[in-house]
Amino acid sequence: MPISEDLSEVVGRTVSGNGVWHAELLPAINDDHGGVIVEMEEHMDTETFLTMLRTSMLQWKQQGKKGVWIKLPIGLAHLVETAVKTPSTIPANATHRVGVGAIILNDKREVLVVQEKSGILQGTGLWKIPTGVVEEGEDISVAAIREVKEETGIETEFVEVLGFRQSHKTFFEKSDMFFICMLHPLSFDIQKQELEIEAAQWMPFEEYAAQPFAQKHELFRRINELCLAKVDRSYAGFSLQLVSNFSDQPSFLYLNSKDLGKSRSGINP
Incomplete structure (x- = not known):
């Protein structure tokens, strides 16, 4: 899911009457792509999960995290609906x-x-x-x-x-x-x-x-x-020609080398 939660809504739900920040964060570890992975294990009701999710997303956004992956065991299936209600901007899988x-x-x-x-x-x-x-x-x-x-x-x-x-x-x-x-x-x-x-x-x-x-x-x-x-x-x-792309990594361009050679030699207009 994206980290795009409205900050005012999050703050309104996570700051107590005396202005002291007290909400807990979801357990998470950094992944290899600038995001975080949440692995839920302990039982939690929907309202508590929603509060912790919003609070956590606020902090992750401030930290510049790019996305959140939430793993829910079958025993926490009741949290799935809450987790997926936030629109996702993570690209779909391969097309x-x-x-x-x-x-x-x-x-x-x-x-x-x-x-x-x-x-x-x-x-x-x-x-x-x-x-x-x-x-x-x-x-x-x-x-x-x-x-x-x-x-x-x-x-x-x-x-x-x-x-x-x-x-x-x-x-x-x-x-x-x-x-x-x-x-x-x-x-x-x-x-x-x-x-x-x-x-x-x-x-x-x-x-x-x-x-x-x-x-x-x-x-x-x-x-x-x-x-x-x-x-x-x-x-x-189309034969292959080794080329470099914009990231300086080698790649292959497939081309008609026969007709390309003719064009270069002046045989074709």
Whole structure:
């Protein structure tokens, strides 16, 4: 919750008739982000909690604290309504989830594919490219390499982002960004992950693309088209370029280096 309580209202509730400040504060410890954490343990009635909360928020505001996190055990559930009545200005949780899919072809024009043990594709017999979710603090290129290694044991190096899809109201009602990456294999002996992967293999691309589901589902068709365009028609995706952001921390800019190079050489207007 924010520290934005009106000071006059707080003072009016916490100063006695003789003007002596006497209200107690809620038990709190500092967190790592300029706020405080309140862990309630002792029984307390609603009115006492409200008084102590208002008094505490006044002091925390004067101290420049940025937010308050209140932890209530089930035995103090009656305090939840009081705690949440104060409008919160703390940003909501993440609005997007970022996923990656990895296209890996070997010299025989075979694509690395898997069958999953869980999820909506479980038991369908569908062969698909390795996919996964980008972890906090992880680059897209690193996530694609990691997911392939975890699911199949295959070592790879990042080549390009071929394209990406944005959708909304998906996983936990969040928006979803899905990046389709092309990777180059550095090893070829598959060692599938037993927990999540039912099967993994190198499959001729034409056989993979001819699967009825892959023909029917537009996203799968588009991914196959991107793959063919990259292999057969010199399609230029987005390669990575190391740059520094405003905080001087390194980051990656994904760009079309092929056409950028043409423009620099004067081939393109």
